[in-house]
Amino acid sequence: MTAPLAPITVLDLTHVLAGPFASMTMADLGAHVIKVERPGSGDDTRSFPPFKADKSAYFATLNRGKQSVALDLKADADRALFDRLLERADVILENYRPGTMEKLGYGWETLHARYPRLIYGAVSGFGHTGPDALRPAYDMVVQARGGVMSITGEKDREPVRVGASIGDIIAGMYMLQGVLAALYDRERTGLGRKVDVAMLDGQLAILEHAVAITSVTGTPPGPSGARHPSITPFETYHAADGLFVIAAGNDALFARLCDVLGLPLAEDPRFATNPARCENARMLKRLIEAVTIDQPKAQWIERLVAAGVPTGPIQNVAEAMRDPQILARNMVVDVLDAAGKPAFTAAGNPIKISGMEDPKTRGPAPDLDGDRAAILDWLARDAS
Amino acid sequence: MTAPLAPITVLDLTHVLAGPFASMTMADLGAHVIKVERPGSGDDTRSFPPFKADKSAYFATLNRGKQSVALDLKADADRALFDRLLERADVILENYRPGTMEKLGYGWETLHARYPRLIYGAVSGFGHTGPDALRPAYDMVVQARGGVMSITGEKDREPVRVGASIGDIIAGMYMLQGVLAALYDRERTGLGRKVDVAMLDGQLAILEHAVAITSVTGTPPGPSGARHPSITPFETYHAADGLFVIAAGNDALFARLCDVLGLPLAEDPRFATNPARCENARMLKRLIEAVTIDQPKAQWIERLVAAGVPTGPIQNVAEAMRDPQILARNMVVDVLDAAGKPAFTAAGNPIKISGMEDPKTRGPAPDLDGDRAAILDWLARDAS
Structure with a gap:
């Protein structure tokens, strides 16, 4: 048996966290992920600290094992290459502001007509519909607006942000669930689907207990410090x-x-x-x-x-990273550099699946446009 | 087009939060979810407050649209019924302590030999391997041990718990990703896989920035209150x-x-x-x-x-639940009672997929063993 997503090619136009987190999991499950970046600076996170040997640890851990090609989707030559990639892709992911792909001529309707099997995954701050669809968002905006901050922290003190960027991460995970369900569905129907996930929606979706309380009592719960709101001790x-x-x-x-x-x-x-x-x-x-x-x-x-x-x-995070149980589960892996030497330490893949190898290392994160030649070579070969 | 998981039958032995959260999403995506509960009291969350007309809002919102059958898996008659369900199921989910299913004679190896297409999803506190595999866990134990609490809260004050149960929810979402990838894979190979997800692993997996910092500097970040640790403002x-x-x-x-x-x-x-x-x-x-x-x-x-x-x-959560953008996205839905009247308000499905209806209501949560007759009737019909 092989990795479950080994037959899948992902054209990944996403940047920063929500989208790249989802495509990282896809790469961990065997997919071929081609990261399409803007020429010049590429993904914003290439310049996020901390750095090691001039490489961003943040970018490297999220984009391990992916390829990179830099494309200007407003330039004809790059559009021609992008079209060839679309012919070979199973999934396209994007996290632009709604309407951007349409302006580029690559909106869902157009793509679906030309590539009926292509699955389209979109993650955005507020989704592709509704009055605030065009507003920009970052993690903290949706943690605050979606209610999570209101139940996190100490009573009678100012609310705090969840230390992990769950505004992005939950949305990326929901998008991936939708894309995987669409991949299964495509095996029967032959048709792709569009998956539209909003970071704000994802925050409301995880409130379980707080929504139940508010629904029944009409009174929203406040923060409960370090205790569970309805289980003791x-x-x-x-x-x-x-x-x-x-x-x-x-x-x-x-x-x-x-x-x-x-x-x-x-x-x-x-x-x-x-x-x-x-x-x-x-x-x-x-x-x-x-x-x-x-x-x-x-x-x-x-x-x-x-x-x-x-x-x-x-x-703390250092203690968690050397916890014997974490290590026994291969949850701390090395991301290699181009020379094959360990460069960064990263979290492993929490999805342990029978019949799939769970390697102790991950391939390097790509240099910007670093895989153009390899991708052209791959395109020149016959479709598998 | 129909819901992407419409052909799928899930035999769901999970209880409390992580597993039921995953099977709730599967039901929202069209799967037929049969909840297998222990006779007598059923899922613990049936007795979780708050209540409305003697029904737990917590149980109802998480288990909407599922069927329930109460089975004693140590009793011959119930085992015979369970075997008939296994023959028809695509996916089995469980969150028992590792080894429990083996003791019942329903471990992965046995099931895989008898039902090679069956996909087996397990979520547990620490996973099915490693020195602490047999330890019990609740959400807070893994939030604390996995490092999330150490980066959430205010500097120089005691750490706080994330108000949403992300220890459970992240693990349930990872399990579902694994199960969906296995469903896609099965279309090619004809074989099911086992997916083993640990709540503790899931917490480490979402630490992104904190792992990158710890990896490069050796010093774990502390809590950063209401600000992002490395972006300003x-x-x-x-x-x-x-x-x-x-x-x-x-x-x-x-x-x-x-x-x-x-x-x-x-x-x-x-x-x-x-x-x-x-x-x-x-x-x-x-x-x-x-x-x-x-x-x-x-x-x-x-x-x-x-x-x-x-x-x-x-x-706060009440404000979020009446936010115009949240409402425009159909992120607040009514869970109906058995008479078809709205009984509870719940979070909707954040995975918006083209070609699938996104209804404003959800079917009722089941009474304990309330669907036994319907399930027997369904089993008596020919396999579709």
């Missing part, structure tokens, strides 16, 4: 040497937690059920910490793990 | 009536921002480039707020939008 606790996490999501787990801590609370009416524990959460946190504060977190984690209670450390 | 600002967001991600946008604010800073060496702006971010924030503090946020947003600068409000 499910938060951070102080040990002798710092904070750690306990997440006892049901009565059985709470009983086990009480056993380990030596706290006779499992039958106490103030704590016997999850609604009661939520009601008395502040008191319960202090009763738990009265015990946990006396010993180091590693000891508590070990004892709670032995009892089957979900728990764990709060790790 | 890209944060919240005070207007006369509260906070709003400006995200000017490059020099051209910064110049436009300065024009709107009447600030002569675009050529100032302290602010002319993004690295310089990051260096002087605290000063720049105050210079911007010295202007923005005098007028209401709506006015700034209107003027900045007119100038093409990414900006927007910080909305």
Whole structure:
């Protein structure tokens, strides 16, 4: 067996994060990804810090294993080459402002008429429809407008941004789901589809609990700091040497937690059920910490793990990147340079699929227009 | 054209969030989802608040449009029914602790031998391999251990949890990507694959910028409050009536921002480039707020939008749910009750695909074992 997307060629016009994140996963699943960049400066992220040997680590990790060709889609010669690429592509991805592809003569209707099997994936700030379709957006604009910031942070303090760019990443992941569903569908119908995903829509789509509460009570939840809004105990606790996490999501787990801590609370009416524990959460946190504060977190984690209670450390990114479980899952990989030597460390592919190799390295990120010759050569060969 | 996953039958043994979130998307894309629940209490989330007419809004929104059958997979009669379902299923999903399916006699190897076309999607806290594979996890355990909490929140304060359960949701989305890639692949090979996704792996996979910084500098970034760690200006600002967001991600946008604010800073060496702006971010924030503090946020947003600068409000979840753009995108839908009346409000499907209807309502969430008769009837008919 081979990688599941090995037969697929992706023409990737996206830049920055949402689109390149999706095409990175496609490359990890075996697709041939041709990154089409604007001549001169290419993808904005080529100039994003931090750098190593003049290469952006940000660009390199997101664009590993892709090819690059620089095309001016307003110039005839480059359009002719782009047309040849379209004939061979299964998927085209773009994250321009809505209407840009139409102005270039490559809108969905035109492409679908000329290349009926081509699948078109678009990700934009607000989508291709609606009153704000033409507004520009970055991650933080949709984290703020979509409601995620309003439930993240501490009560009575200013809202905070989620440290990972989930405005972009969630949208890229939804676009990829749509494209993959369209690829499956094309095997039956022979026809491509257009997938239109908005970053703002993606933020609302992940609010699960907060939407349910707002829907039923009419009152939106606020930020809940480091605890879950409706499960207790499910938060951070102080040990002798710092904070750690306990997440006892049901009565059985709470009983086990009480056993380990030596706290006779499992039958106490103030704590016997999850609604009661939520009601008395502040008191319960202090009763738990009265015990946990006396010993180091590693000891508590070990004892709670032995009892089957979900728990764990709060790790910074360096600690997470050397976590034995993360390493055992091959979730930290080396991105090679052009000479085949490790150049950058990056997150691996979390989709572990039987019958597909999960290599410890990834091919280099391309230089701008660095694969033009190879792509021309590939085009000159017969379509496979 | 029809919904892309219309031919697909999913046997969904998952519960709580990660798995049901993935199968919800599959149902939204047209799949026939049969939820297999344990007799008696069913999915834990049936008892999660808030409730409306004794039904959990949380359960209803995540399990809309699915069928339910209650099966005891240790009882012969129910196993016989489960075997008949396996013969008709394209995909099986489960989020048990690793090894549970093997103990039941339904491990991947067994299923693959008996049903070679069946695709097997598993999501678990730590994955099916590695030293911690058997540990239990909830969302917060992987948000903490995977590094996301360490970059979310305010400097010099305790870390906070991302208000949305991205530990579960990201993992469910990765599993679905793997399953969809396997569905495409099966059209060529005729064979199913196993997809194994860990919640912890998913958290590391979305750290993009933080992994790049750690990889190059060796020093993990800390939390950066409400600002982007390496783009300036890209944060919240005070207007006369509260906070709003400006995200000017490059020099051209910064110049436009300065024009709107009447600030002569675009050529100032302290602010002319993004690295310089990051260096002087605290000063720049105050210079911007010295202007923005005098007028209401709506006015700034209107003027900045007119100038093409990414900006927007910080909305709570109720505001987001009535946002005109969200409504124009059909991102708020009604989940019907059994009588066909609107019962719950839920987030819609962010994957807008050409040729597929995007209905304003969704079918009801099932009662426990509520579809047994319909499922038996469906099994009795010839395989389509």
